[in-house]
Amino acid sequence: MVIGRVVGSVVATQKNASFVGSKMLLVQPLDLDGSDYGQEILAIDTQDAGPGDIVLVVSEGNSARQAMGRGDAPIDSVIIGVVDTIDVVRVSRHCEGR
Amino acid sequence: MSALFIARVVGKIVATRKDERLEGVKLLIIEPLKRDGTPCGKPLIAVDSVGAGAGEVVHAVKGREASFPLPRPGAPVDVAIVGIVDHMYLDPGSGEGRLGN
Numbered sequence: 001m002v003i004g005r006v007v008g009s010v011v012a013t014q015k016n017a018s019f020v021g022s023k024m025l026l027v028q029p030l031d032l033d034g035s036d037y038g039q040e041i042l043a044i045d046t047q048d049a050g051p052g053d054i055v056l057v058v059s060e061g062n063s064a065r066q067a068m069g070r071g072d073a074p075i076d077s078v079i080i081g082v083v084d085t086i087d088v089v090r091v092s093r094h095c096e097g098r
Numbered sequence: 099m100s101a102l103f104i105a106r107v108v109g110k111i112v113a114t115r116k117d118e119r120l121e122g123v124k125l126l127i128i129e130p131l132k133r134d135g136t137p138c139g140k141p142l143i144a145v146d147s148v149g150a151g152a153g154e155v156v157h158a159v160k161g162r163e164a165s166f167p168l169p170r171p172g173a174p175v176d177v178a179i180v181g182i183v184d185h186m187y188l189d190p191g192s193g194e195g196r197l198g199n
Contacts, residue, residue, distance in 0.1 A: 001125075001142065001143035001144070001175065001177055002140070002141075002142065002143060003141075003143060004113070005168070007153070007175030018187065029139065029140075030139065032108070032109065032127065033139050035116060037140060038140070047115050047116060048115075053151075055131050056111070056113060056116065056125070056143060058174050058175060058176050059111045060161055060162060060164070060175075060176030061162075061177060062162045062165075063162065063164075063165060063173075063174040063175055063176050064174065066119075066172040066173070067117055067174030078174060080116055080117040080120065080174045080175075081113035081115060081117065081120065081125075082113060082115040082116070082122065083113045084109055084112045084113055084114055085111070085114070086109065086110075086111055086114045087109050087111075087112075088108060088109035089107070089108050089109050089152040089153055
């Protein structure tokens with residue numbers, strides 16, 4: 001899972017049937033110092049997150065389908081939580097991500 | 099990143115609004131480590147299944163298997179802490195450092 005900020009939403013009337021009724025939000029992954037990193041993720045919202053919310057995004061197909069309750073949905077990223085607090089013991093410089 | 103990897107716990111997350119299958123599950127922030135103990139990679143949020151604490155070196159699993167240790171089947175998670183490292187020894191010539199708690 002990663003932490004991210006909701007930065008937008010996507011509307012698509014013509015889409016795979018399993019997406020019908022789902023809210024698609026654009027999430028910008030965040031580093032622990034609050035800075036953006038990496039590419040935005042398009043995630044299905046299951047926790048009624050809103051613009052600017054800090055959310056938890058799981059990016060693993062099977063988990064995502066479990067969270068959405070749709071075993072056949074062609075998705076791999078779902079918002080599974082809205083963060084209240086983040087306590088960081090220490091932030092360190094790190095080499096290029098893997 | 100391979101499925102099983104070494105990391106350090108660097109913080110924790112509180113989220114009251116979350117998937118109900120995560121009720122009562124501890125969410126920790128972990129930073130993947132290289133074999134010499136230096137951080138390498140972006141922070142990840144992992145569910146804790148072994149009672150790990152801040153600063154501890156752990157080993158974690160990534161992918162679908164991350165949901166297996168949790169009490170409720172099918173929890174939507176992709177990273178889980180599955181052990182606390184006591185010691186990790188490196189083969190001679192493969193770098194310095196002894197990693198552990």
